[in-house]
Amino acid sequence: MTKRVAFIGTGGTIASIGKGPLDTVDYGANGMLLQADGILARFPEVQQVAEVFAVPYRNVPSPQIGWAEWRQLVLLCDQVAAENPGLSGIVIGHGTASLEETAYFLSLTLKVAVPVVVMGAQRPASALSTDAGLNLVNAVRVAASEEARGLGALVLLNDEIQAAREVTKTSTGRMQTFRSADFGALGHADGDRLAWYRRPLRRLAPDTEFDIRGLDALPRVDIAYAYADADGTAVRAFTAAGAKGIVAAGFAPGFVTPGDAEALRAARAAGVVVVQSTRAGSGRVFPTTKLREAGFIPADNLTPQKARILLALALTVTSDPVEIARIFATY
Structure with missing residues (x-):
């Protein structure tokens, strides 16, 4: 049976179109951002690993993402899962600046049973040797996998599957920026298969005591x-x-x-x-x-x-x- 995966785009480098293929630094000044459907159209290879459909949201620079967007994403994941009973997983495209914070919030508050994978890119979609396409493909592979269930929100960049609690951005521009310093990756998205090596032991979504659906704000x-x-x-x-x-x-x-x-x-x-x-x-x-x-x-x-x-x-x-x-x- 074909796996179905939803893709929610929130902007970031993965959605960015620079002035040319060598524009890997100042691409934000170009002001061109793809919506989720545009990202899927730019990297059609993603349809080879699952049936992926775009979920409308909006593009938000990741330094501007916080409580309001986190709550909206939790509710949107609820909606997508409810409207698509056969859904295998959800992928969220995100700017890398605050990606780890969004992923950890989701890992504590999501109530959906399907895997949710947060991913991004270090080079814009228009760049020579961009990582956007392969990161997207690998995130879809992880979201569609049974092994990813029950692990909370996951983070996927640079072929590495990371736990949201443990991963952090460690470099401004290098491809291997996301690292889990104390314990390392959960596994790798290799060309032949997803290779898993460990599972996080701390309590994770959807089995948490936090329910933000009725909240207007978080305590300061x-x-x-x-x-x-x-x-x-x-x-x-x-x-x-x-x-x-x-x-x-x-x-x-x-x-x-x-x-x-x-x-x-x-x-x-x-x-x-x-x-x-x-x-x-x-x-x-x-x-x-x-x-x-x-x-x-x-x-x-x-x-x-x-x-x-x-x-x-x-x-x-x-x-x-x-x-x-x-x-x-x-x-």
Whole structure:
């Protein structure tokens, strides 16, 4: 039976048409973006691996994607799955700048049973040796596979299948930009077959406790980045702005300056939930005596940007620090 896969395009490099085949840097200035159906038409080879159909959305520069678009994508996936009972999977094309954050949000909030794969490109669709076409084909192959079910949202670029929780963009322009630093890829989309090697153990969509369908907004959560001589000004500003949570992107393995520590303790005393992560990009934050005494929650090995997403979702179901610590140990 032919596999059917839906393709939702949100813009990004994969949708971009530059001034010519050698325009691999300033293509955004050309202002030409393909819609989802235009991307499928440009790379007709995708129909050789599944029956792929376009789902209308809109093109949004990925630095502009956030809560509103995330919620729309969750609801759109619900709609597409409901309207297509025989659907095998869903692929979402996305700009790479914030792709990992969208993928992680979806991995925590989707309720559809079919695989959802988020993909993008490092070179525009018009470029010589663009990666857009093969990334799209491989994302469709993964979305159509039975092995991808139950793994939450996945990320596919450069022939590598990555878990949304673990992957991050590590290079501005290289093809191998998306990496899972601590654990590596789940598998590879090779020419002969999809080669799987491991499965994530943390709790994943669709079996999560987060339901954003009735929410108008997420609680405000900000990130305070550690640097030498940081004096707590950013933390105090976030607290004054009404932050319900603050993620401290500390020095590895989870330290902040005295000025930031004082401001974070004051924020915690005022009822703000504080999660301690690191700016290192790899490794766990340990549940030390100092963190426990301050009432801060370790982010485990989540990057600051992903800890922010999990904390915001956690705050939609509880404000109890003990429960939020459980959530960080579960997801």
